[in-house]
Amino acid sequence: MSPAEKEAVDAFRRDVVEPSMTSLVMIDFWAEWCGPCKALTPVLEKVAADYATKGVKLAKVDVDANQFIAAQFQVRSIPTVYAMFQGQLVADLSTARTETQLRTMLDQILRQLPVAGEEASAEAELEPLIAMGEQVLHDGDPARALSVFEQLAEMAPEHAAVIAGRARALIALGRIEEAEAALATLPDDAKGPEIASARAAIALAKEAQPVEDLSGLAAEAAATGAMEARYELAGGQMAAGDRDAAAATLLAMIAEDRAWNEGAARQRLLTLFEAVGLEDPWVSAQRRKLSAILFG
Template sequence: MSSAERDAVESFRRDVVEPSMTKLVIIDFWAEWCGPCKALTPLLEKVAAAYADKGVVLAKIDTDKNQFIAAQFQIKSIPTVYAMFQGQLVADLTPARSETQLRTMLDQILKQLPIESPEASLEAELEPLIAMGEQVLVEGDAARAVSVFAQLAEMAPEHPAVLSGMVRALVADKQTDAAEAAIAALPEEIAKLPEIERARSALALAREARPVDDLAGLAAEVAANPQDFDKRFALAGGQMAAGDRDGAAATLLAMIADDRSWNEGAARTQLLKLFEVVGLEDPWVSAQRRKLSAILFG
């Protein structure tokens, strides 16, 4: 190995391998004469800067000036983009030629690696606190849930799970206008996330689920005349407004079993909204979905 090659290896160890011990290093193999490289580099720089708090750094390797390093990685064409963690290549990012594609690949990688970053530390701190807020919400103490998520929002104002919990807590506390305003104020990229869709469904249900003064009386009317689907739907709404998700699900499932096409499938649509609000991973939702599948496909 020549002196120049030893210098190249030492530089690569210092600038790429050592940082990869705790961070995810994007390695961009490029050259001045490479047209596609010039188009890709600004994108890599933008995304790396956006992901810096997640423990991502960018290292640029000029293949003309670092032919020995390029040869070690068997670089046959450029641009070639790899991701390295703890000295090992963990992904080939070369196929990602748009910001969306690159972000998607990075998100998948970061979920699987113990990257040290401020964001990861904050996430670890937030996780049990978010779970506590969700538990308070499940227990029906809406006002306290609003307080919990408001405090979490001060710690992580753009965290999707925190924002979702805050909106759903406001809905549960009958502050629907405030919940709607909170969703309207979200940046577009956050507003599209699944966590926010769950909050949006909670708000929609709150708007549609009308409280019923005499639920028992309405239930008796429905029992006496089960063909009155309007009243059955109103009963389901009243049950949801009263926090009786078991009763609401049973009413909607029975409606679907009797006439799944009524009002363009309104009962099924409402039931799916209820599932999303409760949480698609919740065991209660899994049980209700099995009942729905038995009705639809049994």
């Protein structure tokens, strides 16, 4: 190997191979005289810029100045574009000549490889902090939970789980309009258990009104057995934060007449489940009770 070839290999190792240890590197073999190369260059540069936070980089190799490197990769025509990860070629991207084609191929590759881009790193940093906020909220300290989620919102203002967590803390503090405003910043098609829980909690907060004399209403409902009074009682129990009592009231109503008011008791119970969180152990226990009533 000549000194020039050794220098080219060292430069390739520094500029391409080493970055590929953590990133997906697109290697563009090109030449100044190549017309198709000039047409492809802006496409590669735009997609590389758009995918930078996903861990994608672009490296350009002039085949005239790096004939030894091109020969090692058996480049017979240009433009030739390869994808390298952890020092190994993982795909031939040469057939992708449009932005859409290139994006499609990169998306397929990124789904299969553990490429750690900025987005993934940021998500990994946020996950334990979000979990801490959720635990504080679950433990019954919405004021502290709100403080946690507001700090997270400064770090990731558009993160769906952060927005939903902040909204649920606001709901627990009775600040419903602020919670609605927070959720309104999310796209209409935003999904996820935290978002569904926050939206259900707002629906409950609007529907389940506080009752001044809850014990008196409970006595009336017990004495008369009127479904309307029991339904109002369940709403008052939910507004007071007594989910156990609310669930017991609604389950008893469903057991007696599941079709009452077009299944209103069952629907309210399901909304309560969603507001608490479908993965919550409490919800799982209540679901078993509901199943026993419906199918027992």
